[in-house]
Amino acid sequence: MNTKHFILFTFLLLFVTPLSSQNMSREIGIRFSGLDDFDFIYKKSADGLKYKRYRIAASSLSLALVEDTRFSFNVSYARGIEKRKNVTNQLKFIHGWEPGVYLSLAYSEDFTSGTIGIFLGYVLGFQYDFSDKFYVNIETIPTLALSTNYTDEDFGEDVLINAGFNSREAALTLAYKFSSPARK
Template sequence: MKFIYLLSAVLLLTTSSLHAQDTTKHEIGLRISGFSNIGFIYKKKLSENTYRRYRLAFGNLNANFHDSSMLLFGFSAGGAMGKEKRRAINDKLQFVYGTELIASISLNSSSTGNLTIEDGNGGTTTYKGSDLLIVTPSVGIGFVLGAQYNFNPRWYISAELIPSITASSSFGSGSALYSFQAGFNSSSAGVTGAYRF
């Protein structure tokens, strides 16, 4: 009789575990890239091992003041949308790959006469003049490569590299600067912890 109770309990747990895997179509998580770059990620299951992914990367907001006047102001935000596929390596580990469309915008203002803007790939550009306002939109494509470890049907952790090709332009103060970047840097590597529901 004890064997029947034990067998019933195992079947019940197995069935509920399999049901949890079948009904989870959404994933939400936190992605960390370096110590200063944190964003949210949301994934929706399209079919078996295929997901639509959305990343929202909160950029920066900064302001520098001297006495009562603002000297520098900066704001940037970006995000990405793409498709991800997964291939099983073993019962817990999966290889992840896909593509993303990446977009961002930044706004920088200075009343000091000089304004230095990072191009997002380790370089900088300096603008000279009074009361500068520079707007920089950027668009590109990223290639997702990584691995995902599934702790259980609800939680996983993944590590990814997203090398990208981007084009950007900076407008303002009577000038325009166009740039093109390809490759990847430390901000293209990230770790994500996510929950399935």
């Protein structure tokens, strides 16, 4: 092999190979903590049995225009790493850290108040794959939260710290698994 062919081969190997697309496992689902409390969850494969998870919840959205205007909502966003350990072929133990932020707001013509905070949770649960495309899991997320309340008159005068592990906060997730080309 002469030098020109070697350089051309090396160039093709270094620069063309990364352009080939590899499929990445992804999952999307709905996480229920009750009939009136649900989150949207998206996961993508990070490495082996590790998944990056993104969870957004918008709950308690209400608007009332009777006599006076009232509006309220709660929203939260969490992002973490979920690790999975095989228990059987279809059952996995899931765990991992999940930090996040949340905001709640209540507005009326007379008064505005709300809460803003951050939290650090640890996901604990089990996932059951009932097919190649669908799974169900049950999980709970013990958390440590730091928040402050605000009103029309003040902001951040009181700081609240809350830690909790509550078995009533178990959540059920129904999710769809799919593959798509990995993005750079």
